[in-house]
Amino acid sequence: MSNFIIGTCGHIDHGKTALVKALNGFEGDTTKEEQQRGITIDLSFSNLKKAQQNIAIIDVPGHEKLVKNMIAGAFSFDCVMIVVSAAEGIKPQTVEHLEILNSLGVKNAVLVITKKDLLNEKELDINTSLIQEFISKYDFDLKFVHAVSIFDDSSIEILKEKLFELDADTKIEENFFRYYIDRVFSAKGAGTIVTGTVLGKPIKLNEKIFICDLKKEIKIKNIQVHGDNAIEANISNRTAINLSGIDSKTIKRGFLISKKGYLRGFNTVDISFKTLKDKYLYHDRQYSIYIGSRKIDAKILLFNSEESLDKGFATIKSNEEIFSIYNEKLIIRDGNFTVAGGIILNPVSDPMKKSQKFKLLRALEKKEIFEAYGILINAHKKGLGLISSAQRFALSHIEALCYAKKLENCFVDEKELIIYPISTKEIIRDNIKNIYTKNKYALLSNTSIKLRLTWASEGFIYLVLNELIEEEFLVKDGNLFKSADITEDFKSSLEQIVLKRLEEEGTSPTAPYNIYDDLDLDRKVGDEILKLLCVKKQVVRLQHNLFIHSTSLSNIVLEMKNIIKEDGYIDISNFKEKYQLSRKYLVTYLDYLDNFSQIKKVNNRRVFLNKTL
Missing domain, CATH: 3.40.50.300 (P-loop containing nucleotide triphosphate hydrolases)
Structure with missing residues (x-):
């Protein structure tokens, strides 16, 4: 049994x-x-x-x-x-x-x-x-x-x-561990202890767990199941967990413990509900919501009425974050009276039109997951993360992938676990073509394009890049892509472009990555160009992220020496009076002066060792 x-x-x-x-x-x-x-x-x-x-x-x-x-x-x-x-x-x-x-x-x-x-x-x-x-x-x-x-x-x-x-075990294994805290106390010599019921998956001694409400990962010191020490607590076990490194005063009944990365909290979740006999839910009214061992005071916003309903869809809107999963049950009360029971259909807050949301809730109520995916993908043109399916649909990654692969007119990136409507490919294509049309010397990798289109997966970008090669718009040079209209090796031209850019920027040079982005240049290639310019002594590296044209550096050093000659010293204050540079540049140039044998640092000032240069 x-x-x-x-x-x-x-x-x-x-x-x-x-x-x-x-x-x-x-x-x-x-x-x-x-x-x-x-x-x-x-x-x-x-x-x-x-x-x-x-x-x-x-x-x-x-x-x-x-x-x-x-x-x-x-x-x-x-x-x-x-x-x-x-x-x-x-x-x-x-x-x-x-x-x-x-x-x-x-x-x-x-x-x-x-x-x-x-x-x-x-x-x-x-x-x-x-x-x-x-x-x-x-x-x-x-x-x-x-x-x-x-x-x-x-x-x-x-x-x-x-x-x-009796054989009454009803709980089934889910995709991840969950545990609502129903008691919390501190025991002498042990520290913080919480009790609750294990849901979803078993938990083991020394595992790391995540208190969702505190966004804090902690380690399990000890587990007890009905007063006996245990190395594992299984589903439906009433379990006491001794937590490491956390004060019991920071934990409350109703907090949810899980594993990091599985659950996100939202201030709104969507539900279906049915009231008790002769009772109604009223639109935009405050109620007490009970999910697991947690009580939340929140507003109920009805979908199909601005007055009252005895059943239907609603949004729970709370000032607190709600950590929940698909198909989780809840109770709605008004004061000391139970009004309705509900089921969480959409535990993830999505930016979508009300008409889309209504279709989604109808699909979720009927457990029509394929249709729900279709509605969500249409609302998420720039990608729907499959990793959220554990919370959205109570699906494992493998189950979510199986659903995704059967969807029509979609691109599924199995590595990054994201689904895109295939029409989104045109957005990526237009962005890439625009870069190379505006700048004939653009030289970018898949990764550097990803830095611009943060929502697009590298797999999807690579698909578009290969199609542009087939169309003879681009050619591949190692792991880089360049315009097919340019046949010569233009890396030496890029070297001169970067050098000229630094020369124009004078004593306030832009950070390298900003230069690369402005020039549509792959970051690795840009780093190689700067290294080469430094070897040639045309550019000087002053800090990790600060490169200056050698002429500009010589000029600012000369000006700093002139300030010492005039004032007898140079520091942040009199340097800034003559050059309205940010503190980052002022400090860097002052530090660079320490490389000269005739300069001495006295407290925060630089002076000449002798009165003459």
């Missing part, structure tokens, strides 16, 4: 916490307030073990004002234990819990009738039938119904056996 998580639900005082204690001896109400008030306030976590089997148990509060805490635990249920008092039957919080669980997509359920000792056998049968009939209205797969009393050990033992016979 698989390990799984079972969670309680039900009205306050129907015996949820007492039932858990009868099953495994765990006292869930441990805080002073819980003991004083006699109610469960927050989530409690325990487990049942039998040989190699393990059932994690999440006990939730039943009070109407504590539903937010119930939701924080319910998202991770594999199975729900619906707890109903035999004497009281279905009550308001039973109903709200059932509606929330239905909205979260929890299917597996067991019905436990508590306090059976308060009724005779006939009354118990009648009430059990009524309770079961009510629950049948919901979309649960009811595995069994069992009546218990915490004073009847036999009924508890039978319930245990029934639970161990």
Whole structure:
């Protein structure tokens, strides 16, 4: 049998916490307030073990004002234990819990009738039938119904056996690890510890993980699964993680831990929703949104109405970043009332027209991934990253590539994992042709064109370059491309062009890369030209990124010596009075003076060793 998580639900005082204690001896109400008030306030976590089997148990509060805490635990249920008092039957919080669980997509359920000792056998049968009939209205797969009393050990033992016979593991392996924090605390000698449920993929000791909300990568010091040290925590394991190098005060319930590079946060996400009976969502109204163990206050913007709807599409707009994935469930509440359940369809904020977005959401709701890709590619003319498919569509890189390769009229760069509409090729072609038409001495590589067209992959650029060679517009010279109209070797001409450019710029020479870009010159070729000019002593390199024409340098050195002759010294202040250069140039030229034997540096001033030159 698989390990799984079972969670309680039900009205306050129907015996949820007492039932858990009868099953495994765990006292869930441990805080002073819980003991004083006699109610469960927050989530409690325990487990049942039998040989190699393990059932994690999440006990939730039943009070109407504590539903937010119930939701924080319910998202991770594999199975729900619906707890109903035999004497009281279905009550308001039973109903709200059932509606929330239905909205979260929890299917597996067991019905436990508590306090059976308060009724005779006939009354118990009648009430059990009524309770079961009510629950049948919901979309649960009811595995069994069992009546218990915490004073009847036999009924508890039978319930245990029934639970161990269940095969209720519902979570499937996804593309990456996710983990919503539901508790955080600091332990003496250990440091910061968080607890939560492992989702997506297992996690191992010493692995690096990423706290999305803090944008911080950290290392796992230790893992515990139900109190025992472990080297790995599997999907659906209730897991405590000891984090290295982070203060517990910076972490909150609801923070999401994952692996770096898989999830981006956005202030808007798009959903489909369905309200509870007789309730509506109102356009541009503030609601509380529950995703995993996180609560976010956000506005709901309806797609098809500026008033209210009971189902449809909407955008959640928040001041906080939302880290979510495709098909993730959520709950929408207004104050103390649950209003609707929702499903995240578009977890990535896309710049697109409302009509495009509406088509996209309809496709995503129907899980029509091919159509969704087509709509997105049309909106992303300059490339759609396949790496985002893990978040967008819950697809692995391999699955995303399979979809991409089957799309028509697209270019797929498998190395950089980007899809382009084939029509985008004309944008690249026009840009390249424009460069070589304006400048007959342009000499660029694939890489240097990529620096100009940052959105275009090198693979796509190379495809266009080869087509331009076939059309005899360009010719290839090693890894460089030049105009087909020029047959002579013009590298010596480029040398003179660069030299003249530096001469014209005088004492404020442009950084080399800017010169290369202005001259449509490949950076590697440009570096070679500057090296050659330095060897010939026509250009002098003063700093990593500062090259000056030798004549300009001689002139500025002469002027600096004249300042010393006139003022007795030169420093930043009197140098700047005569030459309105930036500090970068002033400091560099002053430092260059230190190469002359007749110049001495005294504090921040340069003076002559002797009074005469």
